Amino acid sequence: xxxxxxxxSMEPRAFLDLAKELxxxxxxxxxxxxxxxxxxxxxxxxxxxLENNQITLPRExxxxxxxxxxxxxxxxxxxxxIAKALDDLRGDRNEADYDMQSNRFAEQKTAFLVELKAQKSxxxxxxxxxxxSRRKSLVNAVNDYRRKVKETG
Numbered sequence: 001x002x003x004x005x006x007x008x009s010m011e012p013r014a015f016l017d018l019a020k021e022l023x024x025x026x027x028x029x030x031x032x033x034x035x036x037x038x039x040x041x042x043x044x045x046x047x048x049x050l051e052n053n054q055i056t057l058p059r060e061x062x063x064x065x066x067x068x069x070x071x072x073x074x075x076x077x078x079x080x081x082i083a084k085a086l087d088d089l090r091g092d093r094n095e096a097d098y099d100m101q102s103n104r105f106a107e108q109k110t111a112f113l114v115e116l117k118a119q120k121s122x123x124x125x126x127x128x129x130x131x132x133s134r135r136k137s138l139v140n141a142v143n144d145y146r147r148k149v150k151e152t153g
Contacts (some may be wrong), residue, residue: 012048015041016115023115031111032096038118039093042086043067043082045122049129053139055146064090074141079128085121089114119147 022034046067047057055070057063068090091116096105105111128134130144134136146152 008048012044013143014042015044016119019115019118023111026108028106031108032105034111035096035105035114035139038115039086039089042082042089042118042122045125046071046082046086050123051144053142055139055142056152061072070142070145073145074138075132076128076138076141078124079138082121082125082128086118089121091119 019038019041021035022030022037023030042097043064047063050057050067050070057066067084068087071079071086074083075079095102096111128138
């Protein structure tokens with residue numbers, strides 16, 4: 001059972017645990033995969049939270065940016081920092097997954113720092129969603145923003 005009561009087939013945290021394991025290896029394919037899993041741990045944690053609160057998201061690539069925008073526009077400084085980290089992690093994930101000429105993730109230290117950023121952001125987001133007033137404030141802020149920009153589903 002998830003911290004906010006959700007029942008899932010797999011918890012997003014499992015991707016974070018796998019990221020840590022992969023970053024512990026010292027081969028580039030594992031390091032790149034660890035970066036990717038670190039991003040998806042946080043992305044999916046936020047996505048499931050939003051959907052659990054009746055904030056629908058498209059099942060396409062545009063959902064990634066929309067999730068970041070919803071967090072950024074929430075007006076909450078802590079959540080804004082999580083949005084920034086998620087955006088940075090998305091860039092790292094894209095580079096790790098698609099840029100085979102980049103040697104940035106050949107070093108374990110770089111992948112470790114990305115995984116650590118995801119871990120800290122994941123924990124910060126959990127603090128928001130496990131506090132009823134902070135959780136409600138975030139949901140209200142996202143819904144207010146969606147109404148303001150006339151965005152649905």
